[in-house]
């Protein structure tokens with residue numbers, strides 16, 4: 001690890017190093033610091049975005065918040081830990097293989113959870129499903145806790161180095177990895193949702209499940225696919241997160257999951273680009289507050305800002321204000 | 327005169343309940359292949375529920391739904407579509423967030439053969455040329471009449487043998503209604519498609535259909551050839567405006 005993230009998970013960026021290493025005037029340092037924080041914030045936000053997408057997609061097709069989603073993120077990290085044994089560490093091929101396999105495992109896990117826990121409750125009250133989701137979440141957390149007494153140290157999957165950009169901004173290879181991987185996953189997701197038959201069916205089910213079944217769409221299959229897709233993204237998020245905060249434990253998903261959920265709401269729940277935007281924004285806000293002298297109140301301030309945004313845009317940044325045409 | 331044509335669809339004593347509400351009280355229907363049959367009745371009579379029972383959207387309590395000789399009453403909606411039944415729901419229910427083209431593509435969801443999809447789409451454009459001019463447009467921004475055309479077009483995309491239409495005239499200007507009804511007859515003639523038409527506008531429905539059922543509070547009270555129903559004084563009084 002290159003020290004951009006400290007062990008508490010806060011982003012206490014090493015801008016003092018930049019201060020001493022560059023002989024620029026003070027205001028240039030502030031500019032540097034600003035951009036450094038943006039980069040740190042975006043790389044944290046990208047991970048929130050990856051998790052938020054799963055919340056928002058599942059909400060889109062089922063109008064329900066899958067509280068177990070944050071634990072899929074955790075399982076993603078643990079799968080990464082498990083698969084890393086079979087591949088050379090600090091290699092691009094090994095790293096990508098581990099990410100891919102973990103995404104696969106979590107996709108199946110997400111589909112399994114939907115099949116076993118949520119599908120039998122289809123048509124019953126929303127509250128029942130919600131309580132079941134909380135149950136599934138606890139089941140995952142505590143089954144891991146039974147086996148684990150102390151946190152595991154996450155391996156270094158990819159080669160690490162850091163780049164100093166003009167102006168003294170430091171960019172770690174992990175951050176580059178987060179950006180590149182998130183971008184590729186977002187592009188793939190947009191492609192699936194907008195240009196494939198399954199993606200179009202997802203949008204159809206999301207708009208009107210009854211009409212969707214009348215054109216021959218098997219809603220259950222589409223819902224299952226949506227869980228798989230969202231869970232795979234959460235797994236990728238879990239691994240990327242663990243590269244930055246390399247101590248993994250069964251409750252590691254709780255806080256990032258909560259924040260990602262807020263990011264999804266902020267972007268407009270059910271809206272895919274909204275979830276990505278919400279995640280990035282939340283990451284940046286959090287990083288800036290954390291880097292200021294109010295860092296003790298990071299989460300409080302970040303959440304207050306979100307509440308303020310939601311007061312002015314109740315349906316989220318990209319959420320639709322209009323009511324469905326009947 | 328004896329007719330040799332077979333029934334494409336038969337309902338035998340179908341009962342549907344919603345909790346304590348008894349929406350269909352033992353309905354029986356017989357629809358001959360190639361016919362346009364209409365189901366008329368007042369608000370709340372159970373017309374929509376009948377169509378929904380046939381497409382598997384609501385479970386039936388008892389009775390049988392026989393389609394081309396097979397009981398389909400336990401099948402799921404998407405399996406029923408696969409068997410060749412298409413349902414244009416009340417209120418159109420086009421996918422407002424999808425483009426016109428995507429709506430039609432979703433209509434052909436179960437069709438794998440691209441050539442069939444293409445030719446069926448051309449057919450839909452030939453009956454509703456307005457849709458072709460708007461393929462990129464988001465369906466939610468279409469006018470009510472255009473949405474109805476799209477809903478019918480979407481249903482046709484599945485290449486059905488049996489088409490159900492739930493109040494296609496609802497909320498549409500009279501001139502356009504006339505046009506849409508002409509198209510319904512055209513589809514019936516050209517594609518040999520059997521049609522079950524639910525309408526509040528009983529005059530129009532009886533004009534284009536061969537046989538009609540009158541539904542009242544979940545029961546069929548009268549059934550006959552449409553021409554006979556049109557001259558029935560009680561039907562005239564209750565549904566045809568005197």
Ligand SMILES: Nc1ncnc2c1ncn2[C@@H]1O[C@H](COP(=O)(O)OP(=O)(O)OP(=O)(O)O)[C@@H](O)[C@H]1O
Pocket residue numbers: 344347349367368369370371372373374375376416526
């Ligand atoms: N999902 C439901 N839950 C409870 N009751 C229902 C449901 N759907 C329909 N009903 C009831 O069943 C009866 C028949 O309704 P249905 O929609 O079939 O009538 P309709 O003949 O189509 O009327 P309209 O001409 O107004 O469309 C009504 O009393 C209605 O309130």
Ligand SMILES: [Mg+2]
Pocket residue numbers: 373374375416492
């Ligand atoms: Mg109705």
